[in-house]
Amino acid sequence: MPPLLPSHSAVSRVTAVIPTLTRSATTSAGTAVTPNKPPPSKDHYVHTYSPEAFPLGYSVSSTHAGIKKKSGALDLGILVSTSDTPTSAAACMTRNVFKAAPVTVTSELLRSSNGRARGFIINSGCANAVTGKKGLEDAWSMSKSTTSQLPPSDAKESDAGTLVMSTGVIGQHLPISSILEKIPGLIQTLDDSPKSWLDLSKSFMTTDTFPKLRAKTFKLGDRLVRLVGIDKGAGMIAPSMGPPQPPHATLLGVIATDAAIHPEDLQNALNYAVDRSFNNITVDGDMSTNDTILCLANGAAGSTDHQGRETAEKMKELTENENPQEFAIFKEQLREFAEELAQLVVRDGEGATKFVTICVKNAPTYEVANAVAKSVANSSLFKTAMYGEDANWGRILCAVGYTPLSPNPISPTSVSVSFLPPSSSSNTEPLRLLTNGEPEANIDEARASELLKEEDLEIEIDLGDGKEEAKVWTCDFSHEYVTINGSYRS
Incomplete structure (x- = not known):
């Protein structure tokens, strides 16, 4: 059955009384206009770390392989487990x-x-997507060439290979000869320095404006466990990712840890984390051909003695059945870390000037809350209004109303909408726009304007029909987004 939507007459009655919250900039004819404002600086999102912040047992390297047109730009990198x-x-x-x-x-x-x-090998500048048999041959060559040149592993994993990721323009072949020529040099320069980790994060970048590198440390039983994460993405971002399928992005990311987790349980933990992080972001509503999030766990974390010093004692692989408490801690830490990485992608959305959180609460199920939040987050009309700092909440209500939710339709008379001020604000009271389907009579337009000037915005949508909640993160659409994507290949 098609989704049940409010009737035309019902929509007309609501929109007829929507207050007009106009912007201050107008033409001589009185038509509101939006200035072409540049995206804010993202430099403060680049973090640096000391050597001990990174997980044990990994080495990385990166180089310029001639995939990107700019001379010297890092476009090829590898990560290898040395455990x-x-x-x-x-x-x-x-x-x-x-x-x-x-x-x-x-x-x-x-x-x-x-x-x-x-480990893995990654290139940027060419997605190696929709490239036929030659593309598959090139991807296999990257993997096999890297694996064959790595030092022999003491681990009993003779079937283990080097995973592959690519990002960039679709429909073009890789300069595979140049890539294969660079692999020996990458392996010879492997190390675990903070600079090498930062350079690896740069080798992921396409239209990104800053490298996305994060590290985290936490206790897991008697172990000091570390996570490192790198991701990239600024456009073609609306991931829907799941575990590898039988024969059957661009967002790419890797999370590496020195914890020891059984492969099946690591996959389950990653599914849980990605569903609540990367799968809940959108920049432009376009799902990539390359979206991939990898997670590696090499078990190199040492135990700690009573003085907090790390020892070389090996960590036994955790499983959910045998180690439920420790596994639950790991799974939640992975989710939080993935959420932080995913939000960096939205903050670096192509041309973005706003970071927008859509929170849907009091829904009958998580799936309903998530669908409604994504419907609003993917609305071009809503996103352009956020760029123009225009409190046109009718666009929010419209996107809520066309969410395909049958057999759980939304009741228009139960829906409420509010703008939430930032936690740093002197006035933390929500600005209510719609309450139980009725527009607020006297909306404070000056306060609405002030809230929409913030770089971080939060929209709360209360469905009034349950207890479940979901959050989706998005950004605005600016003039710069069109400029970037109108000339991406050049």
């Missing part, structure tokens, strides 16, 4: 039917190795 214990690997990958060659190759590698890997 002498088998490295678990998990992945969540795009559900786009036009899966890129590296997505197919990585899926095959994970299946054939039962969830083990030596």
Whole structure:
């Protein structure tokens, strides 16, 4: 059955009484206009770390392979597990039917190795997507060439290979000869310095304006466990990722940890984390052919003695059944870390000037709350209003109303909408716009204007029909977004 929407007459009655909240900039004819304001600086999102912040047992390297046109731009990188214990690997990958060659190759590698890997190789500047048999051959060449040149591993993982990720322009072939020529040099320069980690994050970038690198440390039983995460993405962002499928982005990311987690349980933890982080972001509503989030766990974390010093004692692989408490801690830490990484992608949305949180609460199910939040977050009309700092909440209500929710239609008379001020505001009271389907009579337009000048915005939508809640993160649409995507290949 088609979704049940409010009747035309009902929509007309609501929109007829929507207050007009205008912007201050107008033409001589009185028509509101939006200035072409530049995106704010993102430099403060670049973090640096000391050597001890990074997980044990990994080495990384990056270089320029001539994929990107700019001379010297980092466009090829590798990460290798140096632990002498088998490295678990998990992945969540795009559900786009036009899966890129590296997505197919990585899926095959994970299946054939039962969830083990030596590491990964990534290139930026070319997505190797919709490239036919040659694209698959190139992706396999990148993987096999890297694996064959790595030092022999003491771990019993003879079937483990090197996973592959690519990002950039769709429909073009890789300069594979140049890439293969660079792999020996990458392996010779592997190290674990903070600079090498930051350079690896730069090798992920396409239209990103800053490298996205994060690190985190937490206790897991008697272990001091570390996470490092790198991701990229600024456009073509509306991920829908799941575990590798039988033969059947661009958002790319990797999370590496020195915890020891069984491959099957690592996949379950990653599914949980991605569903509540990367799958809940959108920049432009376009699902990529290459979306991939990898997670590696090599078990190199040492235990700590009573004085807090780390020892070399090996960590036994955790499973959800045998270690439920520790696994639950790991899973939640992974979710929080993935959420932080995912939000960096939205903050760096192409041309974005606003970071917008859509919170839907009091829904009958999580799925309903999530669908409504995504409907609003993907609305071009809503996103352009946020760029113009125009409190046109009728666009929010419109997107809520056309969400395909049958057999759980929304009751228009139960819906409330508010703007939430930032926590740093002197006035933290929500600005109510609609309450139980009735527009607020005297909306404070001056306060609405002030709230929409903030870089971080939050919209709360109360469905009044349950107890479930979901959040989706998005950004605004600006003139710059059109400029970037109107000339992406050039």
